[in-house]
Amino acid sequence: MTLRGRHIVLVEDDEIMGGSVHQRLELEGASVTWVKLMGRGLSAIRTPRRPVDAVVCDIRLPDGTGEELYETLCRTSSPPPFLFITGQGGIDQAVRLLRAGAADYVTKPFDMGGFLDRLALILRPEEDAGLPPQTGISAGARRVDALVAEYAAGDHPVLIRGAKGLGKARLARRMHDQSDRRAAPFVERNSYRATGARPALAEAIGAVGEGTLFINGIERLSPRDQGRLFEALTEGAPFRTIASTWPDTEATEGGAVRADLLYLFAAHEVFVPPLSERPEDAVWLAGQFFEVLNGRRAAPLRGLSSHAEAALRAHDWPGNGRELRARLLRAVEAAQGDRVFPSDLFPEIGAESDRFPTLAQAREAAERQQIAAALSRTDGQVGEAAKLLRVSRTTLWEKMQKLGL
Amino acid sequence: MTLRGRHIVLVEDDEIMGGSVHQRLELEGASVTWVKLMGRGLSAIRTPRRPVDAVVCDIRLPDGTGEELYETLCRTSSPPPFLFITGQGGIDQAVRLLRAGAADYVTKPFDMGGFLDRLALILRPEEDAGLPPQTGISAGARRVDALVAEYAAGDHPVLIRGAKGLGKARLARRMHDQSDRRAAPFVERNSYRATGARPALAEAIGAVGEGTLFINGIERLSPRDQGRLFEALTEGAPFRTIASTWPDTEATEGGAVRADLLYLFAAHEVFVPPLSERPEDAVWLAGQFFEVLNGRRAAPLRGLSSHAEAALRAHDWPGNGRELRARLLRAVEAAQGDRVFPSDLFPEIGAESDRFPTLAQAREAAERQQIAAALSRTDGQVGEAAKLLRVSRTTLWEKMQKLGL
DNA sequence: CGAAAATGTTCGGATTTCCGAACATTTAAA
DNA sequence: TTTAAATGTTCGGAAATCCGAACATTTTCG
Missing domain, CATH: 3.40.50.300 (P-loop containing nucleotide triphosphate hydrolases)
Structure with a gap:
């Protein structure tokens, strides 16, 4: 499958990196909208010139993070698939994105061929032809x-x-x-x-x-x-x-x-019960995905290790099937041995989980909560909420966009 | 008692009002520091050229309110007596200040003679010569x-x-x-x-x-x-x-x-038990203050009404004796009849108490809480707290000042 | 007791936030 | 169905925030 005719939104502030990716995608025949700010990305994805097939997004942006962009979109809409570009040390962040349902990520530096392959993978429609018309086995x-x-x-x-x-x-x-x-x-x-x-x-x-x-x-x-x-x-x-x-x-x-x-x-x-309530379906679905994805490898794997299956059962799947599919994609790609192991599926194990919120994060959380309370109090009347909060209508609107309300 | 030789900090942004008060206070022999911003007021009061005897403060300031200034000072120090200048409609705010222990307030427009009298009253030292050397009667x-x-x-x-x-x-x-x-x-x-x-x-x-x-x-x-x-x-x-x-x-x-x-x-x-635990002392102390203050009226009052005494007993006195003295000052001054009545002591009865916090207030509360948490986590180490919060040491210090931490 | 480290504090420049004005579109009400 | 009201959204300017550099003072530690 090619990228020809697809509409990609590229969110990347680095001039060199962005220029390279932009040029190569257009060489492949894709139509690219290149923006450099999270705010611009929000607009480009929410009100695009034409439907967006995928988003290629850097993690670190001048006015926020790719993670914030993605999660903001998730609050009010169903975003197109995201492929994140992360630097060293950003793996815990990218893994959180997978948990939230993002499609995939690549780590700098990367070869352009592998990047394009991965992008092509996530452009495939959600309902894979390889899956049987079945919800699960539970x-x-x-x-x-x-x-x-x-x-x-x-x-x-x-x-x-x-x-x-x-x-x-x-x-x-x-x-x-x-x-x-x-x-x-x-x-x-x-x-x-x-x-x-x-x-x-x-x-x-x-x-x-x-x-x-x-x-x-x-x-x-x-x-x-x-x-x-x-x-x-x-x-x-x-x-x-x-x-x-x-x-x-x-x-x-x-x-x-x-x-x-x-x-x-x-x-x-x-x-439809969540996957966390039917762990045997998580294993079954992972097996289905594995069959489809493994068939694409030059050197096929033998299967999922029993420990990998145990880890699949134990996971709480906040992103349900979308997260599971994304993890399988990464695991089959990244597997070093002849099988998929827990560390291939859940590379974040061992990553620091306890983080102290920054002042900006605390401030944002308070703003989000207060704005939500004001909107609740005014039954969604934005103008009245702005008065209650003593800000202008413009300011409230922009904050609602930024905070994903 | 005159104002001669006293050091007054005037916090008033209005050029005309501020100029009038400044000029008249200096005519009375006082030394005046005139600032126009809450932030400047903070500095002028915290690190004064010489000790501050009283503060004359407007309620509405370009960068906050007189109330915020006063309460910020209360968090880390014992402020000098405050005389607030309030406009129409600000009575509920001024009454809250009385509850918090502020000395008094005047309402615009006011005659300069009455203003100076009131200022002179609050400059008198806390231990009034007229009070007996006694804590109470309970x-x-x-x-x-x-x-x-x-x-x-x-x-x-x-x-x-x-x-x-x-x-x-x-x-x-x-x-x-x-x-x-x-x-x-x-x-x-x-x-x-x-x-x-x-x-x-x-x-x-x-x-x-x-x-x-x-x-x-x-x-x-x-x-x-x-x-x-x-x-x-x-x-x-x-x-x-x-x-x-x-x-x-x-x-x-x-x-x-x-x-x-x-x-x-x-x-x-x-x-020393709080006044809320010994209501009969509140009535006794009010009586003592009444004797002293009533003696200064041109037309003396007959006393406190029995309903006023009941209201004194019922009040919870968050500001203890300081609040009580301030209320008696106002009540004796404001009494219309021949006695002091509950509405003279507690004019806020009936005032709106339920207010929705603005976005700025919510943001500030969150910042205060997060900074306090960070300081707690770093055992008061400001530099470490700044790192934890991902702000500069300068920014943290300024926010600590502003938020009263 | 002296040196190192940290705090206290100011200032000017860079960056970000906030806002009013304005216009297009959508929703609600008459 | 039409009109009024509200939302959606952008933009440039003003105001506010944030910061690093710098210096004085205080606190801590060896």
Whole structure:
């Protein structure tokens, strides 16, 4: 697979490094947006000229870190895959990023060929062709798959609940593929994507015909859009509706779904348990990923060591499947022996975990908390919150962007 | 009493108001330091050219508030009396200052004659000539007075414990006045006063002769000074030593007293209960103040109403005697009828108490907390704390000043 | 007791933050 | 459906913050 025709956002302040990567990516046929500041990166990714396929991002930036950029995006949207460029000593940071669901990282200095290979790897779509249409092997995963099969035969709305990285979009797609509507369009409306990147609901409804409309993140729909959806569903719309929600505390508090709309979905829900509750699925999924990835190695590995499997079971998987896939990618690439070992999967073991927050971090945390409290108090009214906080509307808006609120 | 020869610090940014007050105070013979910023005020009060007798301070300043200035000073020292200038609508703020122990306030617009009278009132020393040498009438107060009389006859060190505003310095003075050493000097070393305003311990020891050395705030002595004092006490120094301590949580954590020094005082302690634990003393003391202050009115009042007395009993007196005296000053001045009523003593009743902290306030609170944590972690080592917090030593020092740490 | 280390403190320059004005877009209300 | 209100967002200038260098003073340690 080539990079030709892809849109890459490059966030790198170093003139030489950035120039090299920029030039080489364009030689490969990619379209590159090069920015030098975290703030600029935020804008470029949130409101891009065209959809962003991947982000290549340095860790250290003049106005913050790549980590902050990524996590800020995660709070209000679903960012495109990130490939981080880290220097020596930044490994603990990069590993945290993997845990949070970032795609991968490379360590300076690196050869351009290896870098391009890694970038090409993460550009591949989330639903790998090599994986079977199955959530897992645990009892909980089998219940999910049974419900998916059952609901695929129906026409009623379905709500998929579960944390990020659990493949809710893939479940919706499978439900569509196993239904009578499989020949009609499958249209996704991702509410987590930045404003510029997502179509209006009306546009999505216009495109779906008698197919399946998938609303990713129903709690993020505006009240007006929720009204439109409710109308469509109660007036016999020809398409089938599947929605997902991410039971994140902030989302629940901030973006309530009107009760009557929720009522339409209440009878048919699919809850996807987190990987931490089904460790045998983590091992199974890792095995699936291993088969696919190992097949690409010039010198194939023999498998996962038993200790690696034990470590997979013991991990708490805050990033769920996305984190698992990223770790497998790195492990298969980095393995020195003939098998994958725990230290290949979890290189951060031994890294310092106890860090004293800096003054800037403490200040930011307090600002984030206070702004959130003010927004809560004003029911999301930004202008009123600005008055309460005694800052200008501009200042509040910029801080909200910076802090990911 | 005139203002002649007194040193007044004026903190007022308004050119016209400041110019008027400055000119009139100098006409009255006072020496005036006029600053326009809270930060400048901090410096002028902490390291003055000569000791500060009083501060005249506006509430609203370009770089903060008079309230912040006062409270910042209170955290690390015992500020001179403050007379606040407040505009309309600032009454709740001024009342909070009274509660915290500030001397008084005037409301714009005011006539200069009344302003000067009020300033003259607060310049009078804390121990008013009109008050009897007595702590109060409650059982607890009588125990304190009995101990003072008993210890006055001895030569052993004495420790006076109690919160600010309870007259610990007056108790020490009374102990001296009732002792055989009354003809010799009484020298006070106030550890709470700003660095520039307090003499070195060695200087105080040199001046006391066979008199009484009063260490106000023994926990604030440096380890070296504690060593000097210990040596003096164990090697038969000719003077008598009385010390006070303020059982404030911050002081206890920050400035521990070495155990062997504390041992020398342990056998003779006087604990002064807070006014909140002896409400009848609050009423008695208010009565004493009333007699003194009422005598100065052109049209004397008949007394405190029974409801006023009830309100005095009910109040929790966070500022203890200092707050009580300030409230009586205002009440006797402001009384409209022939008696003092609750609303004269507690004008803030009805004022809005629930305020949402601004973003700057939240940020400051977080900074204060984080800096305190860092200092705690580094055992007071400022340079190490700066590294931990990832700020420069200068920045940390300035923030410590601003935040009162 | 003297030297080293740390604190106390100031100042000017660089950097960052904050803001009002302005305009486009979206949402809410009439 | 139209209008008003609010949000989304940018930009340049003013104000505030942060810092290193520097020097005086105090504290600590050998």
